Amino acid sequence: MSSTALLTHIASSPFTYLSLALPIILILLLRHISTPTLHPFEPPLIAPRIPFLGHIINLLRQQGAFYTNVYATHPLPIATLPMADKRMYMLTSPALIQAAMRSRSLSFEPFMNEFAQKMVALTDAEWAPVPALTPQFIKTIHASLTGDHLAKMNLVALNNHVAFFLNKVIPPTSFSACLEIPDLYAHLKTLVTLATADGLYGPDPATNPFRARPSLIDDLWDFDSGLFNLIADLFPRWLAPQAVRGRANLQEALGDYYEARLDENPDAGVSEVVRARAAVMRAHGIVDRRIGRLEIALVHVAAVNTLPTLFWFVVELFARPEAVARARAEVERSVLVSTEEGAGKGGRKATLDITKLTDETHTPFLISVYREVTRKHSANIVTRRVMEDVEISDGEGGRCFLKKDADVQMIAGVTHLLPEIWGADADEFVPDRFAATTTTTGNNDDRKKKSAAMIPFGGGKHLCPGRNFAYAENMGLVAALLLGFEAKGLSVDKIPSKKPLTLGHGIPEPAGQTAVTIGRREGWEDVKWGFTSS
Numbered sequence: 001m002s003s004t005a006l007l008t009h010i011a012s013s014p015f016t017y018l019s020l021a022l023p024i025i026l027i028l029l030l031r032h033i034s035t036p037t038l039h040p041f042e043p044p045l046i047a048p049r050i051p052f053l054g055h056i057i058n059l060l061r062q063q064g065a066f067y068t069n070v071y072a073t074h075p076l077p078i079a080t081l082p083m084a085d086k087r088m089y090m091l092t093s094p095a096l097i098q099a100a101m102r103s104r105s106l107s108f109e110p111f112m113n114e115f116a117q118k119m120v121a122l123t124d125a126e127w128a129p130v131p132a133l134t135p136q137f138i139k140t141i142h143a144s145l146t147g148d149h150l151a152k153m154n155l156v157a158l159n160n161h162v163a164f165f166l167n168k169v170i171p172p173t174s175f176s177a178c179l180e181i182p183d184l185y186a187h188l189k190t191l192v193t194l195a196t197a198d199g200l201y202g203p204d205p206a207t208n209p210f211r212a213r214p215s216l217i218d219d220l221w222d223f224d225s226g227l228f229n230l231i232a233d234l235f236p237r238w239l240a241p242q243a244v245r246g247r248a249n250l251q252e253a254l255g256d257y258y259e260a261r262l263d264e265n266p267d268a269g270v271s272e273v274v275r276a277r278a279a280v281m282r283a284h285g286i287v288d289r290r291i292g293r294l295e296i297a298l299v300h301v302a303a304v305n306t307l308p309t310l311f312w313f314v315v316e317l318f319a320r321p322e323a324v325a326r327a328r329a330e331v332e333r334s335v336l337v338s339t340e341e342g343a344g345k346g347g348r349k350a351t352l353d354i355t356k357l358t359d360e361t362h363t364p365f366l367i368s369v370y371r372e373v374t375r376k377h378s379a380n381i382v383t384r385r386v387m388e389d390v391e392i393s394d395g396e397g398g399r400c401f402l403k404k405d406a407d408v409q410m411i412a413g414v415t416h417l418l419p420e421i422w423g424a425d426a427d428e429f430v431p432d433r434f435a436a437t438t439t440t441t442g443n444n445d446d447r448k449k450k451s452a453a454m455i456p457f458g459g460g461k462h463l464c465p466g467r468n469f470a471y472a473e474n475m476g477l478v479a480a481l482l483l484g485f486e487a488k489g490l491s492v493d494k495i496p497s498k499k500p501l502t503l504g505h506g507i508p509e510p511a512g513q514t515a516v517t518i519g520r521r522e523g524w525e526d527v528k529w530g531f532t533s534s
């Protein structure tokens with residue numbers, strides 16, 4: 001057809017041609033918008049296959065696996081991902097991640113405000129005073145989870161619900177009278193929630209909301225199970241009704257708690273973090289019931305990562321008899337302070353010094369196992385927003401330009417498994433990978449690279465302030481289990497696979513149930529357990 005004939009044909013049936021051309025124009029337009037012009041030093045672009053929305057659709061479908069999937073096809077140290085009309089930088093280079101965490105031009109605070117408001121369901125008017133108090137709030141949280149405040153919290157958690165579990169729940173007789181646990185994850189859920197709640201609110205059932213109303217334990221995990229729908233505002237009432245109900249119950253209970261000013265009760269064993277956070281909020285005019293609605297975020301953040309970490313710690317350690325023997329010897333030699341006669345009904349009392357559990361001269365192997373758990377099982381995504389145009393450098397001549405308003409995602413699921421950092425066995429669980437006495441840790445340079453790649457607790461100004469509390473809870477329980485108990489039914493070939501990671505979570509849950517039998521070790525049947533810190 002000549003061009004004149006084509007024009008005549010188009011003029012005679014313009015709608016047919018228009019309907020054919022429109023989708024093509026739209027696709028070209030979307031492709032143009034989703035292929036932003038990059039600054040010469042901006043990270044290389046990974047364009048989505050479906051223009052404009054492709055990465056967003058994949059992120060919603062694949063959730064936590066999205067970034068590791070992108071890395072599998074584009075193994076880049078840093079990349080630009082167009083997300084509709086915005087851009088996101090995905091970082092997998094440990095050196096660039098450390099630079100990003102140090103940069104003052106990157107901040108976590110915008111996410112705190114955007115996501116937390118949805119998470120706790122406050123209206124814009126109710127939320128209005130929160131952004132102004134965020135910087136003071138963050139400082140307070142970090143200060144109240146260190147030193148004496150932390151030591152007190154650790155011992156309250158360990159000497160109440162954890163000790164109750166060891167002394168009462170596991171029968172104090174021979175192994176034959178043991179505790180059969182059909183689903184270890186579910187069992188640890190209760191244990192971690194109550195131990196964490198003891199550490200936060202004190203152990204008194206009259207003042208600790210979780211002891212007063214044990215149904216709040218399920219409410220907390222129901223709330224957690226629908227977190228993504230709540231934060232993304234994806235029809236939570238229809239798609240996550242349990243989460244909405246759990247949240248309402250928690251908010252009511254904590255509303256009662258702050259309204260009764262139980263956080264100010266000097267005799268209740270309340271932690272400094274609970275007391276100080278409420279004091280900051282009251283100073284900014286936030287009323288008690290609303291503090292309760294906001295503070296469901298504290299107990300949630302304190303329990304949500306501790307539970308899967310403890311689960312994988314118990315499973316990975318007790319599945320390996322040789323590792324149990326090695327760790328047990330360390331605990332017996334260094335952590336056990338005393339076994340006194342006559343602690344109730346003629347039994348003995350064993351006291352463990354949890355400070356020793358943080359010292360590599362005393363328990364290098366057990367500490368290595370814990371670190372290996374956080375390396376192998378954390379798939380955490382550390383998030384920041386670029387507040388102003390900035391350049392970051394990997395310290396070896398590589399520099400990257402990051403544009404204002406873009407989001408930055410740092411991917412532990414990649415850095416924790418990079419073979420060039422961890423070796424050919426990066427995918428395997430190696431209990432003594434971090435033990436100072438082994439050669440696997442290598443020279444100083446090698447150690448620095450490993451430490452830069454380890455981001456299970458984030459880093460920089462927002463490095464998780466609660467990591468040492470979680471450590472004490474997890475290590476204290478496991479040290480006592482090692483010394484005084486046997487755990488049967490676990491083995492390396494039975495380590496469960498993982499559920500897909502949902503957004504908002506850092507450590508995957510196990511798929512299916514893990515059964516275990518726990519009973520007293522021979523020679524330790526009569527012992528009651530307690531904890532101290534030197």
Ligand code: HEM
Pocket residue numbers: 108138141301302303305306309380382383455456457458459460461462463464465466467469470471506
């Ligand atoms: C093994 C258990 C835990 C893991 C794996 C974990 C992990 C994390 C991670 C990855 C972050 C983000 C850090 C960043 O953006 O750089 C974080 C932040 C935070 N975590 Fe934890 N966490 C744990 C336990 C706890 C506990 C027990 C508490 C409270 C007692 C807690 C309180 C917080 C708070 C308040 C923040 C926000 C800090 C800020 O923005 O400055 N975490 N945690």
